[in-house]
Amino acid sequence: MIWYLLYPFRGTTEPPVLDPKHPIRDRFATFGYNVAKHSVTTITVSAIIATLLIYPFPFLFTNDFTSGASNLPHHVWSSAQPLKALDETRKPDVVMRSIWVHGSYMKALQPGVLQAALEIQDNILGPTINFNPRKTVNQVQIDDTQSEMSTDIRDTFHAVNGLSNSSWFFHSPLQYWSCSKEAIAADEDVIATVNKNLYQSTTVNVTLRHSIVFSGKRFEDHRLVAADALVITLVHMLDSPVGKYWERRAAQMGAKGSDHWRMIPSDGQSLRSTPYEFLFQPTATWESLALAVAYTMGAWWFIATLWGLRALKSRLGLLVAATTQLAFTFTSTFTICAIFKTDLSMIPREYYPLIVVFCGTENMLQLVRAVIVTPSSNHPTLRPKTFHLMDGIKIWGEGLSTFCRFATLALVFDFFYLLTFFAPVLTIDVRRPQLNDTLAASRELRYSSPERESTKPWIDFIFHGGRMPSTRIVGTWVLIIAVLICQWHFDQGILQTNQHLLGTTSTASSSILEVDVHQARTPTAWLSVAGSRNYVVLMTASRDGIIVSVGLDRWIRIWDAQHGGRSYVVEDPGSNIDPFPVLALAIDSDSNWLAILSKKMVALWNIPERRWGPTMSVDVKGRTPEAFFFSNNEVELIDPVIIVRHNGLMTELHMEDHISKELQICRTPLVCVEPHLRNLVVTNGSVPPPKIITASKRGCVHVAVQEDSGWVSYDLRxxxxxxxKDVNSILPLPALSSFLAIRNHSVxxxxxxxxxxxxxxxxxxxxxxxxxxxxxxxxxxxxxxxxxxxxxxxxxxxxxxxxxxxxxxxxxxxxxxxxxxxxxxxxxxxxxxxxxxxxxxxxxNPGDWQALQSGYVVGVRKLQDKGKQAASNQLLGSLGGSGLRRRGVSDRRSNSEHPGSKSDGWEVWSLGSRGDETSVPLNSVHDQLLLVGKLGPVTKVGPNSIAVALGNVVKLITVGHERYDRSVNESDKTFVGMAPAANRRKRPVLTRKRTD
Structure with missing residues (x-):
């Protein structure tokens, strides 16, 4: 490549020719002579070295997180990079704090260390024995200046009781013993207990893997036998009072001291505050297609060129030798990277063979041509000049990223195996030099004729082979393009596509120490171990096909399923409205307005006009209300917004007039709130007023009715x-002027x-x-x-x-x-x-499901080991970020006919009113959905569809044919109704669309 850059100064792109007496050229000539003379011995030594490097590969790389081995790359771009600073527009959403408890070296699993760690944990978090934070959520006021926090208040904020801006959870190895000092003391085999409870989950479905609760692990036969430290981790939202309580208690412990442990730092204050930026982005379709074309062209180019060389005994044998060398190079490079703990999981696995395939095959072809074309009468020092200088150029690498380090190491191994494996095989395969000279002379005469000179080299290569034009920079160009793609992903991809911040805060204003991410926190491992926090965390939809999703990347995206899946992001550069963090969403009956509830306000977004509307201040104490929806009002242009809190207080916001009205529906905490608003059946010449039905913790049922004088609450006996037991939930049936009062085992x-x-x-x-x-x-x-x-x-x-x-x-x-x-x-x-x-x-095993107007129940669950046939299933397409991308696959079967399906896949199932069950895999062969251990929100869209959030993807699943253009009266009459009897006899047609 450098000779092409120096062309304006040198006037030629050919590499310089070393003097025959130059020491470097003489050393290579001597080496080549010895290899040709002792080819069998050289091949044997090379094979032994390759075997020694290949043998550890299965043990150093694994997709099983039980051991601490390195992770094989996936089909995904991922990274965890520390950020030097955060500006005002980007604040961390989640904070992670951890305490590492060490004993003697690799003795952290001794009972004494475990009991000391439990004492520290209880001091800093409060009592955690038999930890079960599930509680009925009440309105809680907390003073951040208090030095103590009761267990009930602490557990109320736990994430299992509902996600809010105060949520938290923790995981600790002491949960293997239910955080009980007696259980630890009674355990006679700590090692067996740790390995037995490997798959134990916490209350928030976080698996207590060894990689997140231990540090400095030692494994034998995939079993943990020793650890150097116990890791107690607290994960909380930025404004959680539990995080502040942790800080205060840590400082108090540091000031108080203890005879049983020594705290580092001694004051209990963390020395660093480092925000991390996580990237998790599946390989795009265009990347997969480009790589497939590149590998296909590379294989065709190498085979066609090799087949056109006539001075070989066995072209097929040389092709096998070339493939073997590529495998040696690829595997040896991965082994060395694992030994030196180079994390290769940040780049999709499809990119790594690029270096080996293109640079390696190009070097082989250059060597073959140098050996064959050079006349045998020339001195041996004149024969290898073409390849070695060219290959020396190829060894240079940028070393600015993992990919560049891998490329550099791969080129070194390629050069090594080329000299010690491929070159000896080539000396055996090439025919006698006299035949080489004869063929070379005949080719020179044939190619020097006027007819042959007029032939284009590329056309001659395609039809005849062996006369490939100069390709000395193909491998270099492929390497440069791959590096540029990686740089684009890690620069632009992080900032604009999938941005996630995980910060650890302290009183320090800046980071004092820059530390590497812990091995257990590599992006793929961290996301898998931590239960794969879904990107889409909040979603709502209307019957007109409008879908609104909120992701952890602080993007609110609006999709229109009725018009081909067009979408846009809620943003207005000219406005200073910041709706984050989003606590709740609601869409009005006409799909004109989107209401967004934040910590301190309600903001309206005009969906068709793509602009902000009125805003009103409202304080919900940072907690998600029990209900948030639009009411009905025939007089006002914008329907009022209703907020019902857990304490029974209802607030009606008239957004145009900036007027708010309140009503105490119930005096006891509510467990269920349902609007009864969509009944448009005219009774006695008037439209029934809106109603709100509630059920409380004590079992009482209230109905709030909007009368002429305002809202009035009635107690139902x-x-x-x-x-x-008492009523615990309500289900309105507006079309029937009724509702269902639900108890434990009666309705x-x-x-x-x-x-x-x-x-x-x-x-x-x-x-x-x-x-x-x-x-x-x-x-x-x-x-x-x-x-x-x-x-x-x-x-x-x-x-x-x-x-x-x-x-x-x-x-x-x-x-x-x-x-x-x-x-x-x-x-x-x-x-x-x-x-x-x-x-x-x-x-x-129904998973998450919804009941549709067509009479079918549709759900999404983990793939089953045995599934039923999915007849007449049509997977119609994918709804992407830039529109509808068709991926038609007809007559798809259930997972029982997909031998390639894994247990971590998902399937859609449906159950008809007559008991007919159907299932179909949710992910097509084109999808690259990884590390999604739990579904996101599931909501109804229109009469016959549901939307399912799967990681950073929203799947639209339709039973039959969806119609979004029905009139309001018809839709309201059949809001939860079934299709006519004639239609109910038909089997469902499951269709799906995907929104990225």
Missing amino acids: LPWVSDD DLVDIFTHNVTHSFVTKNIKPGTLQCVHSTRRRPQCGSVGLGSFAFMYTCIETGNLMMQSYLPSREGDTICFRDPDKPGSKTCCLWRETVERKYSIE
């Missing part, structure tokens, strides 16, 4: 059930106007907040009451974790389920609830 159907119980259903133990309902279009029987053709509800059973569906049909086909009082007369076609036919179905 539902019948007491002797063998069941009451209650009329919204009379407050009478229409019917009671007996169920299994219901997991609170999981019950959903679907029903057919509302009918009006001859008796004048409410009528239905079918009715079904589904829930998650607490004991089994299975989804249970209970459907109800009239006893005679064509009849109507009647809501009238059983004591009143009805028509011939009326079927009372006690006369209906009940059917029950169940789904094992």
Whole structure:
């Protein structure tokens, strides 16, 4: 490459020719002579060295995080880079603090060290024995200046009770013994306990891997046998009072001191505050296609060139030798990188063979040509001049990144194996020098004819082979392009695509020490071990196909599924409105306004006009409210925004007039709040007023109604059930003028106007907040009451974790389920609830699911070992950041027919009202979704679709054909209804779209 850059000064691109008596040239000539003379011995020595370097490869690299081995690269760009400073526009979202407890060298697993660590942990966090922070969340006021914090207040802020700006969680190796001093003392085999509980999870589903709770680990046969330090880690939001409490307690411990341990630093204050920036970005489609084309062209170029050289005994044998050398080079480089702890997981694995394939094959071809084309009558010192100088140029490397270090090392090994393995094989394979000279002379005569000179070299190479034009810079250009792509990803990708900040704060204003990221915190390992914090953390949708997602990258993106998946980011450079951190989202009934609830305000965004609207200040104490939605108001241009807090206080915000109204719905903490707003059925010539139904911790049910004088709250006295507990959740049925009052193992159907119980259903133990309902279009029987053709509800059973569906049909086909009082007369076609036919179905391991208007229940779960056939499934496309990218795959089967599917994949399943079950893999062969251990938000989109957040991807799953353009009245009548009976007989067509 340097000779091309020096062309304006030298007038030629050919490398300089060393004098035959030059020492370097003489040494290479002597080496080549000895290799040709002792070719078998040289090959044997080279093979022994390669074997010694290849043998440790499976033990040094692994995708199993049990041992502390290096991680093989994935199909993903990832990095964890310390930032020198943060500006005002970028603040850390999450703070991580840790304490390392050391004993004697590699003796951290001794009972005495464990008990001392437990004492430190309880001093700095409070009592943690049998830690179970699940509590009913109440409004909590905390004074940051207090030196003590009660256990109840501390546990209330835990992330398991709901994500807020005060959330926190911790993980510690002492959780293997439930943080019990007695359990540690009674444990006779600590090593066995540690290895047995390797896959134990915390309350926030963080697996207590050895790589995050121990440091300085030693493994034998994939079992931990010793550790140098115990690592206790606290992860909390920036404004969490638990983090501040940790700081105060650490300072107090440092000032107090102890005879059992020595604190470093002695004052308990951290010496450094280093923010980290995490990048996690799957390989793009264009990159995969470009790499596939590059590797294909490289293989074709090498094979075609080799096949065109006629002075070889066995072209196939030489091709096998070349492939073997490439494998030797590639594996040896990885082994050395693992020995020197070079982390290669930051760059996708597809990029690493570029150096070996292009530079290695180019060097081989140059050597073959130098040996074959040079006449045998020349002195041996004149023969190797072409390759060695050229290869010496190729060895230079930039060394500014992991990729450059790998490239440099790969070129060194390529040069070594080329001289000790490929060159001896070549000397055996090349025919007698006399034949070489004859062929060379004949080629010179043939190529010097006028007809041959007019032939273009590239066309001659394609049809004849062996006359490849000069390619001395192909490998160098490939290397430079690969380095530029890496630089682009790590510079622009971090700043604009997937930005995540993880900082450790202290009183120090700047970083005193720059430290490397711990081995267990490499991006791929950290994300996998920590349960893969999803990028999309909040999502909502409207029935018009508008999807709004909020990611940890502080981007609010709006998608329009109705118009081909077009999307844009909520941003206005000319405005100073900062909606972060986002606590809740809501979309009005017309899909015109998006309401964003932040810590101190509510901001409106105009969806079609892409601009900010009115804002109002509101203080929710940094906690996510129990409900946040738009109400209905026929007079105002913008519907009022309703906020219902956990303490029962409702706030109605009139955004245009900047007026707020409050109502105390209930005096006890609420556990469920549901709006009853979408019933547009006209009653007595008027539209029913909006209502809000709540259930409290004590089981009381209230209905807040908007009357002419304002909002009024009424207490509902539902019948007491002797063998069941109080109501714990509510499900409104606006189209039926009713709602469902849900207890532990029974459900009451209650009329919204009379407050009478229409019917009671007996169920299994219901997991609170999981019950959903679907029903057919509302009918009006001859008796004048409410009528239905079918009715079904589904829930998650607490004991089994299975989804249970209970459907109800009239006893005679064509009849109507009647809501009238059983004591009143009805028509011939009326079927009372006690006369209906009940059917029950169940789904094992349902994952996250939603009930759709079409009567189907659709969910997403981990791939099962055995799946059912997915008939008539069509995967229609991918909804990407720049529009709709078609990836049509028809007649896709379930996971049972995908032998390549792994247990960490996902599948979509559906259950019809008649018990028909269907499943299909969620990820196509084109997707590169890695390290996603938990689903993100799942929400309904339109009558027949759901949106699922999977990492930084939003999947749109449709049953049948979605219609977003229905009229408001029709949509509201069938808001949770089922399709007509003729349509219900059809099997579902699962379609999906992906939003990046």
